[in-house]
Amino acid sequence: MSDTGQIRFRAATEEPPATRWTLIGLAFAGLAILVFAPLIAVFVEALAEGAIEAVRSLASPDARDAIRLTLTIAAISVPLNALFGVAAAWFITKFDFRGKAFLITLIDLPFSVSPVVAGLCIVLMFGANSAIGGWLVAQGYPIVFAMPGIILATMFVTFPFVARELIPVMIEQGRAEEEAALTLGASGWRVFWTVTLPNIRWALLYGVLLCNARAMGEFGAVAVVSGKIRGETATIPTTIEMLYQEYLSVAAFSLAAVLTLLALLTLLLKTLLELRHADQLAANHRH
Amino acid sequence: MHIEIDEISKAFGTTAALHPVSLSIPSGALVALLGPSGSGKTTLLRILGGLEFPTSGRVLFDGQDATGLTVQERRAGFVFQSYALFRHMTVFENIAYGLNARPRATRPTKAEIARRVTKLLELIQLPDIGARYPSQLSGGQRQRVALARALAIEPRMLLLDEPFGALDAKVRKELRQGLRDIHDTTGLTTVFVTHDQEEAMELADLVVVMSMGRIEQIGKPADIRARPATPFVKEFITA
Amino acid sequence: MSKPLIHRSPMPGLGLSMGITLTMLSLVVLLPIGALLLKGANYGLAGIWETVNRERVWSALFLSFRLSLFAALFNLIFGVMLAWVLVRYRFPGRRILDAAVDLPFALPTAVAGISLTALYAPNGAFGSLAAEIGWKIAYTQWGIFIALVFVGLPFVTRTVQPVVEEIEREVEEASATLGASRMHTIRHVILPMLMPAALTGFALALARAVGEYGSVIFIAGNIPLVTEIAPLLIIIQLEEFNYDAAAAIGIAMLLISFAMLLVINLIQVWSRRRIGYV
Ligand SMILES: Nc1ncnc2c1ncn2[C@@H]1O[C@H](COP(=O)(O)OP(=O)(O)OP(=O)(O)O)[C@@H](O)[C@H]1O
Numbered sequence: 014m015s016d017t018g019q020i021r022f023r024a025a026t027e028e029p030p031a032t033r034w035t036l037i038g039l040a041f042a043g044l045a046i047l048v049f050a051p052l053i054a055v056f057v058e059a060l061a062e063g064a065i066e067a068v069r070s071l072a073s074p075d076a077r078d079a080i081r082l083t084l085t086i087a088a089i090s091v092p093l094n095a096l097f098g099v100a101a102a103w104f105i106t107k108f109d110f111r112g113k114a115f116l117i118t119l120i121d122l123p124f125s126v127s128p129v130v131a132g133l134c135i136v137l138m139f140g141a142n143s144a145i146g147g148w149l150v151a152q153g154y155p156i157v158f159a160m161p162g163i164i165l166a167t168m169f170v171t172f173p174f175v176a177r178e179l180i181p182v183m184i185e186q187g188r189a190e191e192e193a194a195l196t197l198g199a200s201g202w203r204v205f206w207t208v209t210l211p212n213i214r215w216a217l218l219y220g221v222l223l224c225n226a227r228a229m230g231e232f233g234a235v236a237v238v239s240g241k242i243r244g245e246t247a248t249i250p251t252t253i254e255m256l257y258q259e260y261l262s263v264a265a266f267s268l269a270a271v272l273t274l275l276a277l278l279t280l281l282l283k284t285l286l287e288l289r290h291a292d293q294l295a296a297n298h299r300h
Numbered sequence: 301m302h303i304e305i306d307e308i309s310k311a312f313g314t315t316a317a318l319h320p321v322s323l324s325i326p327s328g329a330l331v332a333l334l335g336p337s338g339s340g341k342t343t344l345l346r347i348l349g350g351l352e353f354p355t356s357g358r359v360l361f362d363g364q365d366a367t368g369l370t371v372q373e374r375r376a377g378f379v380f381q382s383y384a385l386f387r388h389m390t391v392f393e394n395i396a397y398g399l400n401a402r403p404r405a406t407r408p409t410k411a412e413i414a415r416r417v418t419k420l421l422e423l424i425q426l427p428d429i430g431a432r433y434p435s436q437l438s439g440g441q442r443q444r445v446a447l448a449r450a451l452a453i454e455p456r457m458l459l460l461d462e463p464f465g466a467l468d469a470k471v472r473k474e475l476r477q478g479l480r481d482i483h484d485t486t487g488l489t490t491v492f493v494t495h496d497q498e499e500a501m502e503l504a505d506l507v508v509v510m511s512m513g514r515i516e517q518i519g520k521p522a523d524i525r526a527r528p529a530t531p532f533v534k535e536f537i538t539a
Numbered sequence: 540m541s542k543p544l545i546h547r548s549p550m551p552g553l554g555l556s557m558g559i560t561l562t563m564l565s566l567v568v569l570l571p572i573g574a575l576l577l578k579g580a581n582y583g584l585a586g587i588w589e590t591v592n593r594e595r596v597w598s599a600l601f602l603s604f605r606l607s608l609f610a611a612l613f614n615l616i617f618g619v620m621l622a623w624v625l626v627r628y629r630f631p632g633r634r635i636l637d638a639a640v641d642l643p644f645a646l647p648t649a650v651a652g653i654s655l656t657a658l659y660a661p662n663g664a665f666g667s668l669a670a671e672i673g674w675k676i677a678y679t680q681w682g683i684f685i686a687l688v689f690v691g692l693p694f695v696t697r698t699v700q701p702v703v704e705e706i707e708r709e710v711e712e713a714s715a716t717l718g719a720s721r722m723h724t725i726r727h728v729i730l731p732m733l734m735p736a737a738l739t740g741f742a743l744a745l746a747r748a749v750g751e752y753g754s755v756i757f758i759a760g761n762i763p764l765v766t767e768i769a770p771l772l773i774i775i776q777l778e779e780f781n782y783d784a785a786a787a788i789g790i791a792m793l794l795i796s797f798a799m800l801l802v803i804n805l806i807q808v809w810s811r812r813r814i815g816y817v
C-alpha cells in the first residue's frame with residue numbers, strides 16, 4: 014500500500030522506519046551468522062588446498078563408493094515412499110473411515126522420533142539378535158549392517174514427506190472431478206492417471222524433492238544400522254564422518270560440498286515450484 | 301462535533317479514488333454516504349478516521365485542522381464492514397480494549413471499566429454475552445459488539461463502513477432502528493457508508509450521493525427524492 | 540446404530556490404497572517401533588529404570604532436553620521476528636532470506652555438523668574471535684546450543700508465516716482507531732494471534748532438537764556428564780552390544796517425543812476451540 018507523495022504520513026498498520034530497519038537488520042545478521050556462514054564455510058574448507066585437491070579427493074575409491082551407494086539408496090527408497098505417499102493420500106482423502114485422524118498421526122510419527130531411535134528400532138527388529146533378523150541372516154539375507162537396513166532406515170525418516178504434501182492438496186481439491194470422470198464411464202486407473210495425477214503432480218514433485226534431499230543426507234539413522242563398512246555400507250554422510258575423524262578435512266568437506274550443492278539445488282527447485290505453482294501446493298507452504 | 305471536508309482528493313498510484321470533494325457535516329447529524337461500488341465512499345470514510353491520508357485537501361474538526369492527526373489522536377469510533385473483532389478476546393475484553401489501551405494516567409480503574417462495559421452491553425441489548433468469544437456470536441450480535449467497542453472510547457464521532465452489509469434483510473431492519481436509537485441517545489455526529497438507497501433514505505438526516513470519486517448531490521432524503529440534481533442521482537435512486 | 544468402519548464410496552481403489560498404506564506403514568514404522576516397545580516390555584519397567592537411573596544417562600537426557608529448550612526458545616523469538624519481517628516488509632534480498640530459512644531442512648545434518656565445528660573451533664572464523672575474549676564455543680555446551688538453534692531454525696518461522704499473512708489489516712486498524720499505540724497493538728492483538736502457531740513451531744523445534752544427532756556430535760566434544768547427548772549414548776551402548784541399555788534409553792526418548800506430540804495436539808485443539816482457528 015504505497016501511496017506516492019505521502020511521506021508525511023505513516024499508515025496505522027506500520028512500524029516506525031527505525032523499528033522496521035532494525036528488525037530487517039537483525040534478520041539479516043541472524044541468518045548471516047546462523048545459515049550463510051556455515052554454508053560458505055563448507056566451500057572454504059573444501060577448497061582449502063585448491064580446487065584440484067578437492068576434485069581429486071572426490072575421485073578416491075571411498076568417495077566414489079559412497080556416492081554410488083547413496084544414489085542407489087535414494088533410487089530405491091524415494092520411489093517407494095512416493096508410492097506410499099500417493100496410496101496413503103488416496104486412501105485418506107477419497108474414503109471416509111473411522112480412525113482417520115489417528116492414521117495421519119501414525120504417518121507423521123517418524124518426524125517426532127529421533128533418527129538414532131529410528132535406527133535402534135530397526136536394529137532391534139531385524140538385527141542378528143532378533144528372531145526375524147536371526148532367521149534372515151541364516152537364510153543369507155542380512156538386513157542390519159547391509160543395504161536393506163539402510164534403505165529401511167532411510168524410508169523410516171523420510172516416510173511422511175510425500176503423504177504430508179499430498180493430503181492437504183487432495184482434500185482441497187475434493188472428489189468432484191473424480192466422481193465426474195467415473196460417471197462418464199472411466200475406469201479407476203484411468204481416473205487416477207488422467208484426472209487425479211495431473212492435479213497433484215506439482216505437489217508430488219515437491220514432496221519427492223524434499224524426500225530425496227533428506228534421503229541422501231540422512232546420517233543418524235543410517236549410522237546406527239549401517240555398521241559403516243567402507244566400500245560396502247558407508248553412505249556419503251557416514252563417509253564424511255569417517256574422513257573428518259581421520260583429519261582428512263579437504264576430503265570430508267569436498268564430499269560435504271557435494272551434498273551442499275544438492276541442498277542448494279533442492280531449495281532452488283522448491284522455490285521455483287512455490288513461485289510457479291503455489292496454488293497447487295499444500296496450503297502451509299504458501300508464502 | 302462539526303466535520304468539514306475541504307477539497308479532499310485521494311489518488312492510489314495513478315487511479316484517482318477521490319477528485320477534490322468538499323462536504324460540511326453539522327454537529328450531531330446522521331449522514332449516509334451513498335453510491336455504487338468503487339465510488340470512493342470507503343476511501344472518504346477512512347480519511348475521516350485517519351486510516352488513509354488525503355493526497356491534497358484538509359479535514360477540519362470543529363474548525364480545527366485535523367489533517368495531520370494520527371488515527372489514535374482522532375478518537376473516531378470506527379465500525380468496520382467485517383467488524384474486525386479481536387478473535388482471541390471475549391466480548392467483554394473487546395469492548396474494554398480501547399479503555400485498557402489508554403496510558404496509565406488517563407486509564408479508568410478496573411471497576412470503572414467493568415461498569416462502562418456493562419452499560420454498553422445493555423445499550424446494545426446484549427447484557428449476557430460478555431464472556432463469549434466472537435466466534436460464538438451471530439452476525440447481528442457481532443455487529444452490535446463492534447458498535448459497542450467503538451462507543452467505549454467515548455469517540456468524538458462515529459464512522460461506520462457498510463454496517464449492515466453482511467446481514468440478512470430482517471436483521472438489517474432491526475439494527476437500522478438500533479443505530480438510529482444509539483445515535484439519538486449519544487448525539488454523536490455519525491457517518492455511515494451504504495450502497496443501499498432505501499437504507500440511506502430511511503435512516504439518515506443527510507444523504508451524500510457519490511459516483512466515481514465525486515459528490516453528485518448532498519441533501520435531505522426527501523429533497524433528493526423530489527429533486528435529483530444530476531441524471532446519475534435520478535437513475536441511482538429510482539433503480 | 541454404530542457407524543460403519545468404512546463408509547461405502549463409489550471411488551475405486553479402496554483395497555489397493557488401503558493395502559499399500561497399511562502394509563508399508565507397518566513394515567517401515569510400526570513394527571520397528573513395536574520391536575523397541577516389546578524389548579522394553581521384556582526388559583521391564585524396573586530394568587528400564589535401573590538403566591536410566593544412572594548419572595551418565597540422566598545427565599545426557601537432561602543435557603539434551605535443557606539445551607533443546609534453550610535453543611527452541613531462541614528460535615521462538617527469532618522465528619516470530621523473522622516471519623514478521625519476511626511477510627510484512629519489502630526490502631532487497633527478501634526472497635533470498637526467505638529461501639535461506641529452509642536451508643537447515645535441506646542441508647544434511649552431518650554437513651552442518653562439520654561446518655559449524657569448523658566455524659566455531661578455536662582456530663575457526665568465529666571461534667578465534669570468541670577465543671580472544673576467552674569464550675570457548677566448540678566442544679562446550681555453547682556449541683551444542685548453536686547446532687540445535689541451526690536445526691530448529693525453520694520450524695517457528697514456517698508455522699507463523701501463514702498466520703501473519705492471514706491477519707486482516709482491519710483488525711490492526713481497529714486497534715489503532717481505539718487509541719492503541721503500535722506497540723500496544725503488537726503486544727495485545729498481534730502476538731496473541733500468533734501465539735498458537737508460534738507454540739506449535741516451538742514444540743516442533745524442541746522435538747527435533749531433543750532427538751538431533753548428526754549436527755551435534757561433531758561440535759559437542761562428547762565428554763561424559765558434560766557434553767554427551769542422549770542419542771550418542773544410545774549409539775555407544777549399541778557399539779558395545781548393550782541392546783537392553785540402548786533400548787531403555789531409546790524408550791525414554793520415545794516417551795519424551797510422544798509427550799511433545801501430545802502437547803502439540805493439545806495446543807491445536809485448545810486454540811481451535813477457543814478462537815476458532817489454528
Ligand atoms: N488501497 C487501495 N489501493 C489502490 N486502489 C484503491 C485502494 N483502495 C481503494 N482503491 C480504489 O479507489 C476507488 C474507490 O474505492 P472505495 O473502496 O472507496 O469504493 P467504495 O465506494 O467503498 O466501494 P464499495 O461499495 O465496493 O466498497 C476504487 O476504484 C478502488 O479500486
Ligand SMILES: [Mg+2]
Binds near residue numbers: 341343
Ligand atoms: Mg467500500
